[in-house]
Amino acid sequence: MKHLVLPSLLVLVTALAGCAGVDPSPLPETRPVDAYKEASGPWIAASEDAEPLRPTAWWKRFEDPDLDRLQDQLLADSPDLAAALARYQQARAATDAVRSAQYPTLGLGASATRNRQSDRRPLRGASSPDIYNNGLIGLNLDYEIDLWGRVSQQVKAGAAREHAAKADLAGAQLSLQTQLADTLLSLRGADREIALLTNTEQAYSKAATMIAERHRAGLSSGLDLARAENQRDSARSQLQQMQGQRALLEHAIAAQVGVPASQFSLAPRIMPELVPAVPLGLPSTLLERRPDIVSAQQRVAAANASVGVARTAFFPAITLGALLGYQSDVFSNVIAAPNMFWTIGPALAVNLLDGGRRQAEVARAKASLDEAGQTYRSVVLQAFTQVEDQLALLNSFGQAASSEQSAVAAATRALELANNRYKDGAASYLDVVTAQTAALQAERNALSLTTRQRRATVQLVRALGGGWSDDS
Structure with a gap:
């Protein structure tokens, strides 16, 4: 049964794509x-x-x-x-x-901020510092699958x-x-x-x-x-x-x-x-x-x-996004292997109700x-x-x-x-x-x-x- 899911989805997508076209x-x-x-x-x-x-x-x-x-x-x-x-x-x-x-669009972002947390921030850890640095350098890629x-x-x-x-x-x-x-x-x-x-x-x-x-x-x-x-x-x-x-x-x-x-x-x-x-x-x-x-x-x-x-x-609008970069609370050592992070995956958005x-x-x-x-x-x-x-x-x-x-x-x-x-x-x-x-x-x-x-x-x-x- 599981083997029929992917082909069925492909057929459905193809049919929907045909409906979206215009002669x-x-x-x-x-x-x-x-x-x-x-x-x-x-x-x-x-x-x-x-x-x-x-x-x-x-x-x-x-x-x-x-x-x-x-x-x-x-x-x-x-x-x-x-x-x-x-x-x-x-x-x-x-x-x-x-x-x-x-x-695809590819963007580069960088930021360096010094932050103070609220004492009453929800779910704040007991050992979380009141004041901390946040350095971020990252590449952001977005591509809409047409x-x-x-x-x-x-x-x-x-x-x-x-x-x-x-x-x-x-x-x-x-x-x-x-x-x-x-x-x-x-x-x-x-x-x-x-x-x-x-x-x-x-x-x-x-x-x-x-x-x-x-x-x-x-x-x-x-x-x-x-x-x-x-x-x-x-x-x-x-x-x-x-x-x-x-x-x-x-x-x-x-x-x-x-x-x-x-x-x-x-x-x-x-x-x-x-x-x-x-x-x-x-x-x-x-x-x-x-x-x-x-x-x-x-x-x-x-x-x-x-x-x-x-x-x-x-x-639905289907986009593929990816984010790769470095993040650290030490400005002088942002770009380092332990500070690397990444995320990748598709996103789907559909408008269900718009009043016509x-x-x-x-x-x-x-x-x-x-x-x-x-x-x-x-x-x-x-x-x-x-x-x-x-x-x-x-x-x-x-x-x-x-x-x-x-x-x-x-x-x-x-x-x-x-x-x-x-x-x-x-x-x-x-x-x-x-x-x-x-x-x-x-x-x-x-x-x-x-x-x-x-x-x-x-x-x-x-x-x-x-x-x-x-x-x-």
């Missing part, structure tokens, strides 16, 4: 997507032979040397990116702290959180990189508008001077002169406003790359109005290319492991798992929505830009005709002013649409995850 929870199902609905146009590289989107070089597609330089400066000096890196390092350190529970998987589940949860923090870091980096690119492209658009308004203001000034000379010669009315001066001053005002907007964009870039705004400047540069083609890839790869999706996946894994940790609270606290903790962990799963599902849905949004904007901006170019051409012809008719005396200067206003607005609209196309391209890169993958 991996599957991710919530999302509807498979075969193709992007809005994918069309020359700005989409949908062929299988297209160069893939690379996480460290996507901005080079805009062929702007200032953007390349500033992206390097962002990685080196951005305070926001440094803060994101610090958050990841905290998660990694927390995981290392959890992993340490898998190993029979139910509590520690291993904690390590799994910690590793998943660390992985999620790593993806969060990548997401923060991508967000800052796209924000920088978006701001610089806006600044480049402002450069082009400033150049247009500068030329326009100069042309209007020449026209106002010409009308003033004609007015003095009696060939133009004062009304014509007032209209010409109004056009010149209006163009000058628009130029000054755009210069102010450019200054704000320049200051924003300075903050993004970690430089005081008063010490940062970017020279105006008229870059080609390049709208690079973005390789989409298959919709299924979006789940691997977006760091926020990977982060949500890992948080599901962490929540799943936390359920296992909560379940192990129903089982452990059951509530399991319920809380399961609810957290459900929340993490639905958060993952929401992130996936938002990801596909953001991709479709930017594709739709690129399509509409592209079509609008084509129509606006036709409008620019028509407005330019109308301005030429109005100028010729005015010089021939067949029209008033009001016709010229109207044509000038329409032509300037059409040109500004065309420039704005191109800038918005380029910015939508950046946001599409962000929606696609910037080419990031778990191995990046």
Whole structure:
């Protein structure tokens, strides 16, 4: 009968360990997507032979040397990116702290005290001294036997959180990189508008001077002169406003790359109005290319492991302890063979009654798992929505830009005709002013649409995850 006790205990322990475990929870199902609905146009590289989107070089597609330089400066000096890196390092350190529970702890203690016993101490011996010394030096070893998987589940949860923090870091980096690119492209658009308004203001000034000379010669009315001066001053005002907007964009870039705004400047540069083609890839790869999706996946894994940790609270904690040292009432002779003592053995602790606290903790962990799963599902849905949004904007901006170019051409012809008719005396200067206003607005609209196309391209890169993958 005695020979059956140990095998029976082993079977019981194995069964209990199986009850304490938790199977991996599957991710919530999302509807498979075969193709992007809005994918069309020359700005989409949908062929299988297209160069893939690379996480460290996507901005080079805009062929702007200032953007390349500033992206390097962002990685080196951005305070926001440094803060994101610090958050990841905290998660990694927390995981290392959890992993340490898998190993024994060994401590060294020493004490030297002089004590006086109470005369009425219970069970005090008749020959026991009133005052005595107590010197103690000892090593203490503790190790929790992870029979139910509590520690291993904690390590799994910690590793998943660390992985999620790593993806969060990548997401923060991508967000800052796209924000920088978006701001610089806006600044480049402002450069082009400033150049247009500068030329326009100069042309209007020449026209106002010409009308003033004609007015003095009696060939133009004062009304014509007032209209010409109004056009010149209006163009000058628009130029000054755009210069102010450019200054704000320049200051924003300075903050993004970690430089005081008063010490940062970017020279105006008229870059080609390049709208690079973005390789989409298959919709299924979006789940691997977006760091926020990977982060949500890992948080599901962490929540799943936390359920296992909560379940192990129903089982006894088994620790193995050992103590080895020397103890003596003579401080000068503590370390001696007769003074050695040791103790070793297992300890078992189980919580028999807690008013439902452990059951509530399991319920809380399961609810957290459900929340993490639905958060993952929401992130996936938002990801596909953001991709479709930017594709739709690129399509509409592209079509609008084509129509606006036709409008620019028509407005330019109308301005030429109005100028010729005015010089021939067949029209008033009001016709010229109207044509000038329409032509300037059409040109500004065309420039704005191109800038918005380029910015939508950046946001599409962000929606696609910037080419990031778990191995990046």
